[in-house]
Amino acid sequence: MFQLSQAGKDKILKELNRYEAKESAIIPALYIAQQENGGWISDQVIERLSEVMSLPVARINEVFQFYTMFNKKPVGRHHVQVCCNISCALNGGRELANQICKELKVGYDEVTEDGRFSVTRVECLGSCGTAPMMQVNDKYYENLTPESAMNILRGLK
Amino acid sequence: MSVVQRTGEVRKWYMLGILGGLVITGQHLLKNLFQRKKMMTINYPEEKYEYSPRFKGNHVLTVKKDGSLRCTACMLCATNCPAECITIVAAEHEDPSVEKYPIHYEIDILRCVFCGFCEEACPVDAVRMGPEWQTPGRSGANFQYGIDYLAYRPQLKGGIQTFVDDEERHKAGI
């Protein structure tokens, strides 16, 4: 059963007063909840948020399902997102993604057995000049080759 | 059809016609007596005539691979039926991929005019008209064919499957 921590609740209440519209706090609140729930958002999280924010659960769920940065499934400790959009694709982004999957022995949108990694292909992350690139959790890694990418990933525990 | 009534003198020459008819009958009688193989008639009901498999006789409800009815109870056959001889009661199936199925499907075969519209209207090839045509029965109730008779009567040997496999089509997303 997911429960928001007191600090998280306080943060959400702060966000509720930060913007003119109460609903504006949904996205920040989802970020806070996602962090507390280990990188993804379950139905229970939505319910808790609905209680804390006193907003209809359908409105929160709508927002949650719409944005790609909220994970609908559990992710690894290091959520590897490889850009496969045009500039990266021109520089081998997709091959890089395939290579990472092969080396980590996972499929896309799956978590490795030890729970360390999950790999997903994403759309443009605004790093087109330094393609190919990947984002691990919040951090950008740019100008990658399959080897350098794997070196970085091996360094992450 | 109308009866031609001849008038005048010609009416008196009926005897000629009768005699001519008797000659033909006699010819057939003799032929049949001596050449039994060329006889036009058969000894029904001991012998039965083989109809073409496409003959539109009694209805058959086809079944899926697992033996359940193909019919989805869309009622298009009942809507299309000019004799209004089909009664269907639909119900919700537990399996959401089937969704709707008939719990009651009845054809009043005595009202049926064997036009084949039901067969044509059916979108899932669930009702067909088979080669059987003999419909003897002792009381009126015997002519209300229900699902048990239409789909699983002994002659059908566990039901007839059609060639279209809609489940595979469904999986393929067509």
Place this chain on the structure above:
Amino acid sequence: MEMKLLTEHYHKDEFRRLDGYKKFGGYEVLKKALKMQPQQIIDEVKASGLRGRGGAGFPTGTKWGFLPKNNEPRYLLCNADEGEPGTYKDRLMMERAPHQLIEGMIIAGHATCSKKGYIYIRGEYNYIILIVEHALEEAYKAGLLGKNILGSGIDFDLDVYAGAGAYICGEETGMISSLEGKKGQPKLKPPFPAVQGYLRKPTIVNNVETLAAVVPILRDGAPAYKKIGTEKSPGTKLFSLSGNVVRPGNYEVPLGFPMKDLIYKLGGGLRPGRRLKAVIPGGSSAPVITAAEAESATLDYECLAQMGTMLGSGAVIAIDDSQCMVDMLAVLTHFYHHESCGQCTPCREGTGWLNKVVHSIVEGRGRLQDIDLLVKVADNMKGRTICALSDAAALPVLSFVTKFRDEFEFYVREGRSKVKGVSHAQVHH
């Protein structure tokens, strides 16, 4: 060559901080602007001919002039949801000079008489959000934001809002929806945001670069700004060069700059042994142009419009001759299919349809009539929806298919790429 109006001090680390920014003349223009009347600023911006740098190229001064003349509270939103594939200029600007943006926003806020502004940054730019938030803190401490800015009696509050990963939030009404805490679905126009935007109040939405460009305009005056660039497209612009070039990066050049100079001189040309095949001149939504067209193209709104494409956000993507256009189109259709918000039917279903058809070609199941079908579907998606995403999805398809039809036909007939000689099915999952 490069003309560094905005990016002059970007290479200096101290420029990111308030004291460093002030050292190079930062917030001097603000002091000047706060003494001006709002209408004066609007007139100045109008006179400079500044056009929106986000993609549509709408004249900024005119946009500000649309605000109704009443006392309703107004909002100034900065669109930093940089999602257009190929574009990464806003990221650079916020990373290197957050105070430039803040200064521009305060001036714009004064010009539009708004008391509250938001910077909507895409959620993926996590570290940028931290930089901007830090800069805002500095500005508040220095009295540059909040009540009574620098003793002028003008109030302006600025806040950051983080998006959460949706391309459509880069569309102004989509961004407003997102800021209101809804799904980022664009809103019907009319009413336009300038009349009823954020929380149904008059709202101005501008790109990061547009707002930052207000600073040099007021510093040097509109006539000086207008001298730069071409007559109809004055000023400088940041171009994000990416793709198969040796030195990709952001280059600030005056508008009207020849495209071939950008690619060959600034970008260092293509990799050895490669020839240019095509260029997408304004982010993935802009129709592609061939190498021959790119030779004569200049980077301004008019020339590119004449060529049937657009300047867009200024993301120049160079594609060399080792790339298969069918494969690239499949990347783009997948992107638009993934990003369609699902509101209007032609876009919701059309992007999916285009994606499926292109992928069936890539996987070798294509039929020759599919190529015409792509054109037909794309044609009927254009201009039929609330926002421009369906146009953005349709235009690349139309241009790729018409300009590189031989590659598509080859792929359909042979089941493999004309350029690479293999099927790309594996690369796409």
Place this chain on the structure above:
Amino acid sequence: MPKCTINGKEIEVKDGTTIIEAMHHHDMHIAHYCWHPGLSVAGVCRLCMIEIEGMPRVQIACNTVVTEGMKINNTSQKVKEAVKWGLDFHLINHPLDCPICDQAGECGLQEQYMEYGKYDPEMAEKKVKKHKVVDLGPTVVLDSERCILCSRCVRFTTEVSKSNELGIFNRGDRSEIGTFEEKPLNNKYSLNTVDICPVGALTSKDFRFRQRVWYLKDAETVCNGCSTGCKVQTFFNKEGLFRVKPVYDKEVNGYWMCDDGRDLYKFVNREHRYLKASHREGSGWTQVIPGAAAKEAAAAVTAAGDKLALVLTGQYTVEEYEKIVSIFSKDLKTKKIYHWLNNKETVNSFDGLLIRGDKNPNTKGLLQTLQKHNISTAWSELESGLASGAIKTVVVAGPENHAFFKDIEEKVQLFNKAGTVIWLQAAKNPALEKLSGNAWIIPMKSYVEKDGTFINHAGQHRKFKRVTTVVSESLTLGEAAELLAGHQIMVKPESNLLVEADRQADKVTVEHRKKNEFVFKRGAL
């Protein structure tokens, strides 16, 4: 008041009217799915395309306000092409399971396809798979594949019922309507979402799979569920009534009605009705034909003299009240006419939209009639009369819709004190078996079987026409009053089953014939 020209016809409209509203008011046809006059504008189906002179691109009619001198056209080739493709985009991922879809026959997609269809399918790819048969709540089932995401139902729950259960989740062509697990679609107005769904995505659990719509005829009447008096449409055939839908009425119910009102067709059907009158004398019940029973009972009534009392519920029409009250007060000379009010506590409650606490459609009408005849009585008088023996014969016009009369059993015990009870009742109620002494139960006609007027809470006269005949031998309250007073009556030929087709000016039938030939053929009674 700007003037505009639509398809060559000049029209003057109010300020701020959108083109689609203007066309709607002037009965001009325009294809649309997401626009609904009772909801906000969404502008997402992109089907209401129009061409405005001077504009290069086609525009949507639902979000374009009419301006002076606008020249609008929705019949040009350009518009038709746009609608054709718009419709095709709707259909490429639509499952086309019309045979098992309840909406078939009244489906927006089918109707528009007849006019704007491409008839040349080009979609050769796999369709998007979504959830089917999703249980949204106690009343509604969702089929996401059929959904065209017009968002009408979502807007209904946010704007009208304000219950916010529904949402559109995910994005792009993966979007689906849905509820959140813990909060199903469960409000008093949930079935309106089924009505406004232009396709078969939302289906009513009650009506699901029971009939194909082309087997049904429809006719308008007034809901007798509460004192709001919503204008409704009943759907029926020879087997009985199958569903009730709201009809637009500006003054009373707008476009909506409540879920309780939709259940009111049930007690009208034969299986819930008294088909024969029952008479109890001594121990057992005997079945009699209604008219004969009333004549028999007349002897008891006329003999009662001043020991006769009449109890009325607020569920009959004004005309019936007028008849029965005047007969009882003039011919039978009794002033003992009482009003049986079922729920005194909640009678004035109101939920803010439609549902009122007074569950009788015609309380006002009854009170007005009694006032007109100068009858003012209190319920306590009846009780004391029964106790003291001043009342020996009671005629009870029982509640038609007895779901809200929780106290029937109690009242039966009360009236049993009189010795002779003549209970006039349409729907079966087990409590009536407890009637003792000399008792008659005489079947009445229900509200769909008679013409009449209800006066609703606001004093509006809600006239309605007979819809159909379910129990042909049953009586109206007026007929029963005549017979009980010993008068002879002629049964009017209208209530004869055989001439059914002649009445109602065949308006419904002709409309149906235009819409679907099968209704004409099969729906005739």
